[in-house]
Amino acid sequence: MSSEHLMFPDALLRQLLEDSGCVIYSHDIEPPYTIRYAGGSTQAVLGLRPDQLIGRPVSHVVNMGDWLANRTYAGNGALISDARARHFSGSTSWVRCHSRVLDDDGVGRMVGIAVVIDELKLRELELAKRVREDALTGLLSRESFLEEARQTLDRVPERTALGIMDLDGFKRINDTLGHPFGDAVLQEVGVRVAALCNDQLKMARLGGDEFGLLVEADEAQAAPIIDAVAKVVGDEMEIGGVHVRTRGSIGWTMGAPGLTTPELMRQADVAMYEAKRNRLGRQRYSPNGDRPGKESLDRVARLARSLERELIMWFQPLVDLDSGKVVAVEALARWGHPERGVRSPAEFLPLIDQGGLRTRFDLWALEAVAEASDLCAPSGERIRLAMNISVDGLRSPQFLPRVRQLRQEGVFVADQFTIELSEKDLAEDLARLAPTLHELRALGVGLSLDDFGTGHSSLIRLRQLPFTEVKIDRSFVAGIVLDHTDHTIVRTTVDLGSSLGLTVVAEGVENMDIAEMLADMRCHIGQGFRFAMPAPLDSLVRDGHVIRRPLDSVPQVRADVPDELLTRLREVLG
């Protein structure tokens, strides 16, 4: 076909652009970014004819703050920028400008096309709001609380009081009256403390029945404010005709120059346990109370003794939503506790972190995953292995060389091994991680952005990094059938992820309705109880989810818990 057949007549192209709702433009490279050409749907988008735009600065129609703040350079030389555009009538809409430099006359101009993205932007903003707020109580989320605390501590260290409140007897309420009732109690606490919040007091739900208090005041002023919080929480509440009373145990501490937010959180936590233990209600942190609780020492001691025997790797199948076939398994560590049964990472990872052992744990996990490299789908096709890793583990000097070695030995095969990085952990060090991520990708290792929606990143921003997959957090997936917002958030992520060439995985696929809806959205892969629970390999094989190839076809790896991990734990114990 000759190139003429592919060309549009000018008039047709103009008409198409007008129909499309896009604006095409050219402007100077330097401020004030004078507009030199405008065309397309300028009337619809901006309420102005092209000749009313030419010769004006871009700021005439575009919010420059947005425009300059939201710029992303795509790898191929294109510049993408989201900004609010003003319509002549006064209304605004979000546009995404795709621009390039045109330098055919030696002057240099930006040329581009602007597309209205109101719907997409609304969903992005809704998502961002969710990250800011705790969904149940409307108080600040843990992440935004820590950010607020950090800023306050930076600004006025000696006027930063930080507290942690835990509800006494909440577990009993939850167990006896049920989770919905427990949630209603948390909401009621949220309403009561929100009424006290102002410029001086900020409150967050940190998770479960734990709340955070941030007071901008000196010690003398902070104490009565904290008392007031305890007072409203302790008043009797009536929920659905049932009268209950709970009490908040609050531990708190004061900032000082040189102290960090994690240290303040730790101090508040120590004080909170002190308050709980002694039934004090409120307890200001004092260094005397600051020795590791016996309980926590016992737990660390037990963990150290038992790691060798009891740390186990389970696997959960991931299923192609189109074909219904198992295409991958995610490795999920468990602790087989002799008395309390199988415990999830939420319970033991904090201990591992506390002992500074996360990197060693990650390296153990890598070996445990390598042990499963003989897995196939029931159809006989190879399936992909996925593992979670912390940013510290990824950055450790041993991780990358070991992966390289496992690739060379044929234990891992290109594109059949994926590491999952939680979006929450990625916030800071993107630039420092980039070389490692690129190197892993060059080895054929897949890179998955895990728990997507729980952090602050946007897919558009992350696309400089070589991610191959995005996993939508279960908290959004669970609601897609009944909750309109969850539905749109998931759909947007599927659309955007696919358009960026990522494999899109939905976590938390609990039932058939969710699975079908995800398939309708063209989400690629699902993971959840609907398909299979995490389980030891043997039982996945027994249940027919996966099969193991003959042993001699795969190099063997053994994942003993490393001595240094045990040694280090003993050191932690003193």
Ligand SMILES: [Mg+2]
């Ligand atoms: Mg994961």
